[in-house]
Structure formats: C-alpha cells, structure tokens
Amino acid sequence: MISTPLEQFTISSIIPLHIGKYYFSFTNSSLYLFLAIGTAGLLFHFVTQNGGFLVPSRWQSLVEMIYEFVRSLIQEQIGAKGRKYFPIVFTLFVFLLFTNLIGMIPYSFTATSHLAVTFGLSLSLFIAITIIGFQIHGLHFFSFLLPKGAPLILAPLLVVLELVSYCFRAISLGVRLFANMMAGHTLVKILSGFAWTMLSVGGALSVASVFPFAVVFALTGLEIGVACLQAYVFTILICIYLNDAINLH
C-alpha cells in the first residue's frame, strides 16, 4: 500500500449527514476545528476563573501576554479607533494559532491546510472590512483607489490597478496561510517517507536515514515557528486592511 504525501489532507466523514444533494457531515476537519476552539476556550476559562489571580500564575501570564500582544498590535496598526475591533482580531489570532499548533501534532489534522477554511475566513473578513469602510466614509471610500499624490493623468490606470490589488487581498490572505501549512506538512511527510524507506531497506541506508531524520527534526521546529508566524501574519494583515478602511490614506 503506497501512501502519498497528500493523503494526510484527505477529508473523511466521521458523522455523515446528507440533506438532498448537500453534505453537512461532521468531518475530521470539523473535529479538529472544534478541538482547537475547545482547547483555547478551556484554557481561557480555567485561567480567568473567579477573575484570575492578582499575581498571575504561569498559564495566566501566558494568556495575558497573548492579550497584550494583540492589543499592542491593534494600537500600533490602527490606533484608538481600532479598539472596538479587538475582540474579532483577538479571536482570529487565537483560533489560527491553536488550529496551526494542533495540526503540528502527528496523526492529527491541520484544518488550515485546506483552502476552503482559509479562503472562507479571508473572504468573509475582507467583505466585513469593505462594509466597515463604506459605513465610515460612505462613497468617499472609493478615494482609497487613487493613492495620495498620484497625478490625475494616471488615474484611470491606477484606479483599475488599485481595484484589482484591493480585491486580490482576500485571495492572497487565504492562499498564503493555506500554502504555508500545506507545503510544510507535505515536506515533512516526504522527508519522513525518505527516512522510513531507507530505514526499512536496512544496511548502510538505514544508517544514512539519520540525515533525513535530522532534517525532519529541524523541520518540525521550523514548522512550529511557521505555525505561530502565519497566525501573526494573517492577523497583522487584517489589522492593516482595517486601518486602510478606517483611516483611508
């Protein structure tokens, strides 16, 4: 039985559910999404029970550091006007962080390695940010498509370019996270496949399998770093797009 490196991304139904020709099955992706949310929720619940401690414990300190990190991110990128968007940004960051980190555990599933999840998230946030922009500025929001200081002669070309660039934000945001997660896990799987095959053959190759094993070991660390970094990148880009919508230029 030959397993491919992409087999780890297969979605399988745990509780099948069909309504007509539509599938509402509870899949492994749903399971790990709930697991990520549940883990984050439990952590925050137990840490903040009875209001937490005045002198924080280690776990409370960790949670407070995440809170302060997101708060400072919003303060730097958006300013005082962005404070009311703190709940959604914080939830997004924690959700992505926990989903990515749970996906790093072997034999589990990375929900963010599917474009459906990441693109659904990025598109919905993009639509929300656009609505916020129109709510605050009205039709003046279209002035965002003409950069400040640009000559009017170039306006027709620039507006089209800026519109395409603006619409592409949703796609790039989702694809960036999906590609990083998928590529990282695929690479780990391929290299571990090399090591396993060399180990199985025996002889000198089984000794040489130490090298791909060491690379997999280093890649594991790198992938954990990438998991945290991609959550940060997604969040900061959302903050930047929000800033563009709220403050325009």
Place this chain on the structure above:
Amino acid sequence: MKSLSKPYILLYIVLAFCVASSKHILIYNEETLVLICFFGFIFAIKHYFGDTLTASIQERGDTIHDELNQSYITQIHQDLSIRDQYKQIIPVSQVLSVFSASLVEQSESTQKLAEYSLKHQIDSQISKMYTHLYKLQQSFPQKLQKKIHDNVLPNIQQSLALNKKPIDFIKNSKNKLKAKDFA
C-alpha cells in the same frame, strides 16, 4: 498508596508498546518518525529552554507582585501620615471651635447692647422733642397776647383817635399780623 518508581513506569510503557504493536493499534509508518521527531523536539526545547521560559514567565509574575507590594506599602505610609496629621489637627480644631463659640457669644451681646443704646437714644430725642413742643404749646397764648398788645392795640388806639373806621383797621392789622407770623 505507593507512587510508582521510574523503572516500573518504563517497564509498563514498554509492555504497552509491545501489546499495541502486536494488536496493530500502533501502525508503523513514516508518521511514526514524525511522532518521534515531534516529541524529541518538545523534549529538547523543555530541556534546554524550559528553565529560561519558566523563569521569564515567573519574573513577570514577580514584577507584578513587587509592584503591588510597593503600591500597598506606599498606600499604608500615606494613610499613616494622614493619621498623624489628623492627630496634630485635632487640638487646633478644638481650640478653633471654642474660639468660634466665644465669638458668637460676644457678637450676640454686642448686638443686644447696640440695640439697647440705639433705642435709648431715640427715646431720649423723642422725649426732648415732646418737651419742646409742650413748652411751645404752653407759651403760645402768652406770646400771642403779647404780640397783640405790642402790635395791634396801639394801632387800634391810634385809629380810634383819628376817627377812622375801627373794624376795617382791625381787619388790616389782623392780616398784617398773620403775614408776619407766616413769615
């Protein structure tokens, strides 16, 4: 209940591993290597950086603890200084209250005295006016008689001597006398 020692724990793990392998619960594939790498990485991080991470988190808690302690100590010192100042102020406030009470009494007595003296002064002036008016009233008939005697009678006598109409002359004299009085 005795806690298990490390060799026994290791023995139980190896036994469980063997049973799971034989019953195909644990499937050996490349994912096993990933599993070993993952736990190996976690173990390495915990071994080399665990103390540093724990210390940095603990340091944050200790900083907050020290800041809270300092704020409590500062608050206690402030409360003690306020209490000492209050103790100093209490006798001054008592003296001030006594002084204010005496001032109130003095002002009341001064007010009564002033009212009495004003009333007395007004009474005396009114009585003087009444006395003067009474004397005027008493002396008025005598003065009138004297004036009539000095001014009117000689003229009447003179007119009678000259055979003028005495009634007209008396009337004229009366009018003159009245005009003098008014003047």
